[in-house]
Amino acid sequence: GENVEQHPSTLSVQEGDSAVIKCTYSDSASNYFPWYKQELGKGPQLIIDIRSNVGEKKDQRIAVTLNKTAKHFSLHITETQPEDSAVYFCAADSGGGADGLTFGKGTHLIIQP
Amino acid sequence: NAGVTQTPKFQVLKTGQSMTLQCAQDMNHEYMSWYRQDPGMGLRLIHYSVGAGITDQGEVPNGYNVSRSTTEDFPLRLLSAAPSQTSVYFCASSYSNRWDEQFFGPGTRLTVL
Numbered sequence: 050g051e052n053v054e055q056h057p058s059t060l061s062v063q064e065g066d067s068a069v070i071k072c073t074y075s076d077s078a079s080n081y082f083p084w085y086k087q088e089l090g091k092g093p094q095l096i097i098d099i100r101s102n103v104g105e106k107k108d109q110r111i112a113v114t115l116n117k118t119a120k121h122f123s124l125h126i127t128e129t130q131p132e133d134s135a136v137y138f139c140a141a142d143s144g145g146g147a148d149g150l151t152f153g154k155g156t157h158l159i160i161q162p
Numbered sequence: 163n164a165g166v167t168q169t170p171k172f173q174v175l176k177t178g179q180s181m182t183l184q185c186a187q188d189m190n191h192e193y194m195s196w197y198r199q200d201p202g203m204g205l206r207l208i209h210y211s212v213g214a215g216i217t218d219q220g221e222v223p224n225g226y227n228v229s230r231s232t233t234e235d236f237p238l239r240l241l242s243a244a245p246s247q248t249s250v251y252f253c254a255s256s257y258s259n260r261w262d263e264q265f266f267g268p269g270t271r272l273t274v275l
Contacts, residue, residue, distance in 0.1 A: 050221070055204075081261045092166075092252050092266030093205070100261075138204060142260050148212065149195065149220050150260055152204040 051076040051143050055153025063161050068129055070156045072139035073121040081142040082115060082122045083150070086135045093138060097124070126158075134160045163188050166267035168253050174273045175243040183238040183270050185253030193256045194236040195220070195264070196228065198249040205252065211236055212259065243274045 052075040062068045074082075080101040085093035099106045099113045099122065106113050110129075115122040126133055136157050140150040169184045187194065195210035207220030211230040225247060227239040236255075240247060251270045256262035 053204075058202075083263075085264075085266075090268075092254075092268050093264075094266065095263045098263070148218060148260055149207040149210055150264070151221070152197075152206070154202060154204040 051079060051141055051151040053139060053141050053151050053153045055139050055156060057156060058154065059157045059159070061159040061161055062129055064129055064131060066129055068124075068126045068133070068158055070124045070137055070139070070158070071121060072123070072141075072153050073119075074141040074151075075120065076141070076143065077117075077120065079141040079143070082113070083140050084113060084124050085138045085140065085152075087138065087155075088135045096137075129158075129160050131160050131162065134158060165189065166253055166255055166265050168251075168267035168270050170270060171268065172271050174275065175240075176275050177244060179243050180239070180241050181243065183240075183251055183253075183272070185236045185238065185267060186234050187236075187253075187255040187265070188234065189255060189257075189265065190233060191255035191265070192233065192258050193260065193262065194230065195254050195260075196226070196236070196238045197252045197254065198222065198247075199252060199269075200249050208238065208251075210260075240272075243272075245274045248272060248274045 083098035087093040112125040139153040196208040197205040209228040211217045253267045254264040
């Protein structure tokens with residue numbers, strides 16, 4: 050089955066700086082790569098996603114890049130703000146058969162004032 | 163719309179007890195799923211359903227049952243609770259499949275003593 054590795058587990062950046070979270074996946078048949086943000090005590094919420102026919106996607110301060118050859122994708126947050134502090138999860142669809150998403154273990158992003 | 167609702171928010175069980183975690187959505191979504199979230203483990207798929215009357219197993223289905231008699235409801239049953247099932251459980255729904263945005267409920271925190 051699919052295996053998704055996410056790094057780092059904790060990331061601390063100064064307010065206004067950029068943050069980058071990286072994920073790798075194992076199943077070359079995977080085609081869909083969403084990113085979810087989870088605030089304390091809440092369920093995860095989709096912030097951006099990318100499909101395998103696209104190499105990069107942007108939405109204001111958030112961008113995601115995908116390298117299918119290397120089987121890795123990254124989340125980039127620019128001009129970080131205090132409200133960006135949360136746990137971020139990458140995920141990949143199960144590609145070649147089983148239904149569902151496989152999630153990474155999460156990155157705790159801390160924005161230092 | 164209330165979105166995805168889960169009850170109860172918190173539950174404490176003794177080993178061997180059974181219970182049902184409730185999940186409902188009012189968005190007319192076909193696809194619903196259950197995840198468990200453990201510290202340092204991310205979210206792992208337990209069971210999912212692509213429509214009323216259809217369910218299938220995810221990554222960690224042992225010890226759990228599900229049914230989908232209506233589009234709106236997707237209860238998760240623990241037949242004989244074990245301490246290893248102590249976790250936070252999230253229900254999610256999406257329009258048609260795993261490639262659509264997943265809307266997560268607020269979660270149920272379960273402790274098995």
